[in-house]
Amino acid sequence: MSLPPGFLDELRTRTSLAQVVGRKVLWDNRKSNQGQGDWWAPCPFHQEKSASFHVKDREGYYYCFGCHAKGDAISFVRETENVGFMEAIEILATEAGMQMPARDPRAQEKADERSELADVMEAAVRFYRLSLKTNAATQARAYLAKRGLSEADQDRFDIGFAPEGNALIGHLTGQGVSMDKLLASGLAAKPDDGRSPYDRFRGRIMFPIRNAQGRCISFGGRSMDPEARAKYLNGNETILFDKGRSLYNHGPARVACGKGQPLIVAEGYMDVIALSLAGFEATVAPLGTAVTETQLQLLWRISPEPIIALDGDKAGIRAALRVIDLALPMLAPGQSLRFAVLPEGLDPDDLIKAKGAQAMQEVIEGARPLIDLLWNREVEGKVFDSPERKAGLEKALREATARIEDRLLREHYEAEIKQKLWQFFRQKPQAQGAGANGQGGKRPFTPQSTFGAGGKGRFGKFVPPAVPTPEAMASALVGGDAAYADYLREAVILATLLVTPQVILSFLAPLEGLDLTTDDHRAILSSLLRHAEEEDAEALRAQVLQDVGAVALEKLMSLSHVTIAPPVRKPGNAEMAQQCVSEELAKLRAERGHRSELAVALDSIREDQGDDEGLTWRLGQSAEALGRATRSEAEDTAEYDFGKNGAPMRRNERNALDTLLSNISLSKRK
Known part of the structure; x- marks a missing residue:
């Protein structure tokens, strides 16, 4: 049967998800915050003892960090009562005191x-x-x-x-x-x-x-x-x-x-x-x-x-x-496919x-993400020995990612594709000729380019360095291995929470949205959130060990960066742990935001023929946020330089930027 406009909206307004779910679960009062409509309980959809099932009553949805069940009051009734959509509507409408619309005789028939x-x-x-x-x-x-x-x-x-x-x-x-x-x-x-x-x-x-x-x-x-x-x-x-x-x-x-x-x-x-x-x-x-x-x-x-x-x-x-x-236009954050061949x-x-x-x-377990198969489809068995063919590859990939309707996800795909292209065309050459494959000069392309990153090519002619993607340039500007720096910060956060678990509940919101660099870190964080109500460090460690295995846990705790961290050396010190986790989370957000600004600004620089006016301004804005998170570095003005418009930049960024802009300009003239 069809429902009149507004009926479902009114039903959701009148329905308390916490009351609906409360008939099936026993709330964890230590973890729940009734005043804010924030409720936690063991999940009714899978067997567990910890409270990983999260209900946000005001927003009207639930999510389980264990089995990933999610939905609203209607879906909860459908799943727990094993009824259809209209039957679930009737159950909730009766409880809310709403009269169901008259049935269409034809629909009933x-x-x-x-x-x-x-x-x-x-x-x-x-x-x-x-x-x-x-x-x-x-x-x-x-x-x-x-x-x-x-x-x-x-x-x-x-x-x-x-x-x-x-x-x-x-x-x-x-x-x-x-x-x-x-x-x-x-x-x-x-x-x-x-x-x-x-x-x-x-x-x-x-x-x-x-x-x-x-x-x-x-x-x-x-x-x-x-x-x-x-x-x-x-x-x-x-x-x-x-x-x-x-x-x-x-x-x-x-x-x-x-x-x-x-x-x-x-x-x-x-x-x-x-x-x-x-x-x-x-x-x-x-x-x-x-x-x-x-x-x-x-x-x-x-x-x-x-x-x-x-x-x-x-x-x-x-x-x-x-x-x-088929899937590309339908992809969304947290909604994708993996492929196991x-x-x-x-x-x-x-x-x-x-x-x-x-x-x-x-x-x-070896299933590959969708982007890997998309990439392989465009490159496997093909030869990219000319600018036209390379441009054709980039065009095909851009057309594919352009079909992704979600803007945020599309941007992530574009960034990943740019990085893959940069790595694909920057590798050193293999031996040329017919000896290796019997195909003469027309060998199947491997992830290696004809020339290195500068210097002389096969014929003695100078080849300018390839222009890297904005993401690669951003990584070069901030200096060092940015991903590894993120990895170490994440490790300190996870280790601190592991040895002082009583602070986990204070960071549930930022931890739920934290994007981690490795599968091990993601597994450890997921386990910590599932057992967030456990305040005994030894009991929590045993639970995490059971969830992720000894190898991942030992790898985390053996990192030198972790072993010297004050809250790890002094487990159980809640005040120190609270301060450490708060600072490390802020630094992670600031560093990643800064790199994102660099990537965007560098992209615009490449399009604007090397004018760095906009770049230094963007860097100055993000540097302020970065300075607030890493105050000790920001206070050292000797480490900063200034662009044409007076915007502050780190000196290593300024120097690296000048070199990169020269390379871009040279490449474009060629």
Whole structure:
């Protein structure tokens, strides 16, 4: 049914998310701040003892730092009560004292029809299940046994068998099901020439396709006849089933993902079953088609970063590239895809049988971000031995990133692409000639350019240094390895929180939004936030050790920068820890903001033919913020120089800038 404009807004206004969630959880009063509408509890969607489930009552949304479940009051009722959208609306409206709008008679009639067809589908499931145990299904049972599926496995997925002939029609019509319903459900088909209807599925192993609520909406059938026109056949589209809007194993995968498993997208029914039986229960598959926009949205509702698992053959790679083009306009901060490519010639079932579940786990853990596949698509197997070809590469990548609609994310992609291009074209050359590859001078391009970063080329001609990207120039201007400096600051913050956990709750907001440099640091921070209410340092260390492992923890605590940090040398000193974390967070923000300003200003300088007026002004503005965070450095005026317009700059920045601007000017004249 449709809802009148404003109904949902009023419902959300009248509904207290804390009250809705409070029926299912026990609040942690030590961590919660009732006056600010800030509530914490153990997550109702996965098993845990710590309070990692965060409810912001005033904003009306929740988020779990353990299983990443998120949503509003409507989604919470849907997930915990296992009801549909309209049913959740009715529950909340009743509690809020709001009267539901009158139902459209036509909509009610359609809902009743859907319910009746769902009952027909369940009757078909039972028939196919029984048919699998008959003599007619001997070959089908042998096939399933060969694939390693026990009877218990078959029961778990309701696998059945469709006999030859019109056995299903005869069975269901004998139980009073009309032919109209059999045709409407897609179980029967009617020839165009006017002949009698027939069973759509015959001589096939049957896989029920269920929606997120567990109702059977269609079937997929694998033929036992090697000469069949289609090895796999899905049901036709009906009022129950739209294959572009459905996922195989949707409901069980959503539950498993809510318990912390990564969401995996496989290619077919048997892949899903093999992965699920091997412990990867959060696995789904599209239904005989390439992934659609709607299916991507369904995936992102389950997990912010699904892993697309593809066979390592050409077809699998082509499928990945199609998904990239589809996904680019839909990407958003915290909403992307990763790609796990299996060894060539193996599907998930083959890999698990040959090398065990651990081999599959390694493939999943090695999943690559979308930007890596986008980059590889444009460079692999191509030669970039001329300015025109290099410009063509940059243009193709720019056109791809331009399709990202979210501005902030698009800027991050553009910055990453610029960095990749800079690294790609700045490497030293390999030996030239035909000896290495038999292709003469036309060798496949490797991440190495023809000339070095200046000096003489092959023919003795001077080649000016390549102009680096603004990001690389910004890193050069601030001096040293900026990423490593960030890494050390992060390490001090994490180690301080680990040895003095009673201060963690004071920094929840900035820590939740902290962008860390390594996976180890991200894992440690996630663990600290999950156990933020734990004030005993030894108990917290044990929890973090269990979450991230000994290697990551030992690596953190053994850094010399960490071992000499005062709050780490004096664990338990809350005042010292509070001051240290506050200062380090401020420095991180200031340094990163300063580098961002440098990158933006340098980009504009390159476009403005080397005039540094705007650059020094931008640097002066960001230097003020940086000086406030690193006061001891800012007070030393001897370290500062001034641009044409009087804006302050660090002296090392001024000197490096002059050199870089000269290189830019020289390159442009060439």
